[in-house]
Amino acid sequence: MVYLTRKAEFSASHYYHNPEFTAEENQRIFGKCNNPNGHGHNYMLEVTVKGEVDPRSGFVVDLKRLKETMRREVLEALDHRFLNKEVREFFTRIPTTENLAIAIWQRLSPKLKAAQLHRVRVYETPDLFVDFYGES
């Protein structure tokens, strides 16, 4: 079993707000991230897939196809977007980096055929990242 990781960068804006909380609660829990005008990040995405090496090609997965799937399923939807208002997953869920990693997993997982998705890692800043390995 070999694990292959492909990176991609995207930039997006968001803010954290739960309508079930009072204004004070939102401010206390989310702090600066509660600013309704939003703020942005350069997110670094790492997608790790796993599989056996094909004896003929020497590949676990065709990197060109993985890159294209990541572009089509993730970057096209998220890059240069205001996540709260433009990305359906975040119309009702708060676009934390935790929820972003889960949403990216759900977008990619059904589209990967040759290899199995192992991990989605999303860096919100170089100091902070979230890992999601799927529900099980």
Added chain:
Amino acid sequence: MFSASHRLHNNAMSDAENIATYGKCNNPYGHGHNYTLEVTVSGPVDEKTGMVCNLTDLDGFVHNQILERFDHQNLNMLAEFSETVPTTENLCIVTYDILQRGFRHAHLLRVRLEETMMNSFEYWGKNRVIE
């Protein structure tokens, strides 16, 4: 880190199939990468030294057995790739197997190779998966 060239090409495939499979990597003149190698070993901390293994031993082994073998070489010309295509998947497995056979000072856990800033590969051994 080591720098090496390779060409991804399988003689068992037609020219068209090689190009369809490997794209730019099938260029007959080859191309190169700066590979960053990470070797992870594990083990109990020795009470006398406070170390899992002496880094000098690990550095020496990696230098003599891995870097000397691959640095500034054309991977396709090496015996290690006489039967397999020198993809970074296979380079990862070859590197792991050399360490597994020869490095005796700690347990080999994994080998990770960065082919470019955007691509990396990990191998934890045959039949072993990340928990």
